[in-house]
Amino acid sequence: MGKQQNKIISLKEARTKGLKKYFTGKPCKWGHISERIVLTGNCQGCRPYVYKKRMSNPVTKNKIYEGNKKYMQTKVGKDKKNAADRLRGKINSKTIAYRRYKSAQNYIKTRLATPKWENKTLSKKIYKIANDIQKVTGVKMDVDHIIPLKADTVCGLNVWYNLTIIPRYINSLKNKNVLPEIVDHIANKVDWMEYIDSKYSFLCKTFPNQERFETYIEKQKELFKMIMDKKNHKKNPTLYKLYLMFQTSSGGGKTFTNYLMCLPVSY
Ligand SMILES: [Zn+2]
Numbered sequence: 524m525g526k527q528q529n530k531i532i533s534l535k536e537a538r539t540k541g542l543k544k545y546f547t548g549k550p551c552k553w554g555h556i557s558e559r560i561v562l563t564g565n566c567q568g569c570r571p572y573v574y575k576k577r578m579s580n581p582v583t584k585n586k587i588y589e590g591n592k593k594y595m596q597t598k599v600g601k602d603k604k605n606a607a608d609r610l611r612g613k614i615n616s617k618t619i620a621y622r623r624y625k626s627a628q629n630y631i632k633t634r635l636a637t638p639k640w641e642n643k644t645l646s647k648k649i650y651k652i653a654n655d656i657q658k659v660t661g662v663k664m665d666v667d668h669i670i671p672l673k674a675d676t677v678c679g680l681n682v683w684y685n686l687t688i689i690p691r692y693i694n695s696l697k698n699k700n701v702l703p704e705i706v707d708h709i710a711n712k713v714d715w716m717e718y719i720d721s722k723y724s725f726l727c728k729t730f731p732n733q734e735r736f737e738t739y740i741e742k743q744k745e746l747f748k749m750i751m752d753k754k755n756h757k758k759n760p761t762l763y764k765l766y767l768m769f770q771t772s773s774g775g776g777k778t779f780t781n782y783l784m785c786l787p788v789s790y
Pocket residue numbers: 551552553554555566567568569
C-alpha cells in the first residue's frame with residue numbers, strides 16, 4: 524500500500540463539514556507537510572517528536588501511562604485491545620476454546636463444592652465488604668478460599684466461613700498454602716463473620732489510600748529485617764518471640780512474602 528495522498532481542505536471547509544482533520548499542503552515550521560487537527564491546529568508530523576519529548580520528562584511520562592491505563596479500562600479501549608490481539612493472532616480459536624473450558628471447569632468446581640447449608644447472604648456480605656475496602660483503600664482485594672477448592676491434600680467447601688479477603692498481590696504470592704492460624708478460626712463459625720468485620724473495618728481506617736498502604740508495607744519490611752537479624756534477639760525478647768512464631772507458621776517463614784501472609788493485613 525502506498526501512502527494515501529491527502530486532498531487539500533481548508534480549515535473553514537473542514538469545520539463546516541464537521542471533520543476532525545484538515546490539510547493545507549503547506550509545511551509546518553519544522554517542515555512537515557501533513558494534516559493538522561481542526562480543534563488545536565497541531566501538525567500531525569510533529570506528533571512523534573512531541574511524544575518523545577513528553578516521554579523524556581518523568582512527570583509527563585507518568586501522566587501518559589496513567590491516561591493509558593484509564594483508557595484500557597473503558598469499553599472502547601478493551602474492544603480495541605481485543606481487536607488488535609485478534610489481528611496479531613494472540614486470540615484464535617484455540618485460545619477461545621481454552622478460556623471456555625477453564626470457565627466451565629471453574630463453574631463445575633464451585634458448584635460441586637457448594638453444599639445445601641451454604642448461607643448465601645453471608646458470603647454475599649463478604650464480597651460486598653471486599654468491594655468496600657477496595658473503594659476506600661484503593662488496594663485491589665480478592666475474595667479467597669482459605670482452604671482451596673482444589674488442592675493436593677485437602678479440598679475446601681465454597682461456604683461463607685471458608686471465604687476471606689486478601690489484597691490481590693498477596694493472593695498471587697500465596698498459591699495453595701493454608702495457614703494453621705486460620706484453621707483455628709474456622710472452628711468458630713459464628714465468630715468468623717465478626718472476625719472478618721472487625722479486621723477489615725480496621726483496615727479501612729488504617730489505610731485510606733494507596734500511599735499510606737505502601738508506607739505501611741515499607742515499615743513492615745524494616746520490621747522483617749529486624750526480626751530476621753539474630754543480633755537483635757538478645758536486646759529485644761519480643762523480636763525473638765516474633766522470630767519463633769514466624770518460623771513455626773506455615774511456609775517456613777524465611778521470606779518477606781511469607782511474613783506478609785502471616786500479618787493481619789492479609790488475614
Ligand atoms: Zn510538523
